[in-house]
Amino acid sequence: MAHSHGFAALTKTSKLAPFNFDRRDPGPDDIAIQIRYCGVCHSDIHQARDEWGGSIFPMVPGHEIVGKVTKVGKNVKKFKEGDLAGVGCMVDSCGQCENCKDGEEMFCLKGCVFTYNSLDKEGKPAFGGYSDHIVCKEAFCLKISPKLDLAATAPLLCAGITTYSPLKHWKVGKGSRVGVIGLGGLGHMALKFAHAFGAHVTQFTTSPGKEADAKKLGADEVVVTKDPKALAGLANSLDFVIDTVSAPHDINAFLGTLRRNGTLALVGVPEKPLPVSAFSLIMGRKSFSGSAIGGIRETQEMLDFCAERGIVSDIELINIQQINEAFERVTKSDVKYRFVIDMASLK
Secondary structure, X not given: OEEEEEEEEOOOOOOOEEEEEEEOXXXXXXXXXXXXXXXXXXXXXXXXXXXXXXXXXXEOOOOOEEEEEEEEOOOOOOOOOOOEEEEOOEEEOOOOOHHHHOOOHHHOOOOOEEOOOOEOOOOOEOOOOOEOEEEEEHHHXXXXXXXXXXXXXXXXXXXXXXXXXXXXXOOOOOOOEEEEEOOOHHHHHHHHHHHHOOOEEEEEEOOHHHHHHHHHHOOOEEEEOOOXXXXXXXXXXXXXXXXXXXXXXXXXXXXXXXXXXXXXXXXXXXXXXXOOOHHHHHOOOOEEEEOOOOOHHHHHHHHHHHHHXXXXXXXEEEEHHHHHXXXXXXXXXXXXXXXXXXXXXXX
């Protein structure tokens, strides 16, 4: 066992604080990674505050992890010491079910092991990336290109793949008319990817002050949705809409922007169910769907695509001692557009 140091939530009401714990030693199929940066996802806050239920404490959050390989097991083929590597939202799965065999480990029928707030196959809690190092199976680690800014690459491990995967699944490309709801950590990545895929992108936001940013990030048009009439001109015009918002909102208004056979995919996770009108779906044979992250194969594809196109997240770099302030600011949407923790600050 190796001693590790990080920040943890001890209860759902406590602030994150320094926490010491043990990691397993790397096995023959594992690599050890010195964590350089870890992104702050809104789901870290939901889980640390037990807003989704079932949280396991103490909890070391963090599933947007990048760093340097410090040790490799004897069976490891993809990595060597000194390589850059990443770990996203999951660290294990059964590997045998149809979903795992299809490269969709996040939908493992026996349940994948998430990077934190999850129990591993031995029943021990998994601890995440708000820490100095992590040990993970090679099969669940990602290669990181040195072409990319390492800190700004960290959010690709969740915010990136969460938005890339549905855009690819629903075949967004040149000629597609796409809407992106929300311009936060997820939304700004959805906008970047949709633009890079060649789609005509309409950015929906409740914040008038984000119009210039949206245009700079690739939006062809920006609609400020605080005006209830703002969506009227877009009725039956979009092929695909990706909804990145976790706050309550009127989903039916956005379903109305879809063309016949269009799809709205939910990737944000509101605390309460969204009321959906049957008529919003049946009048136009529209689909209301959802998407999680992506499998390891697709996540590596996304990282390689980003390396080719120079795509990373827009970030604000913080020290770990600022994490509780960052949590508060995320809940107020006061960040452009993702916090990333510099783990060199962890002393």
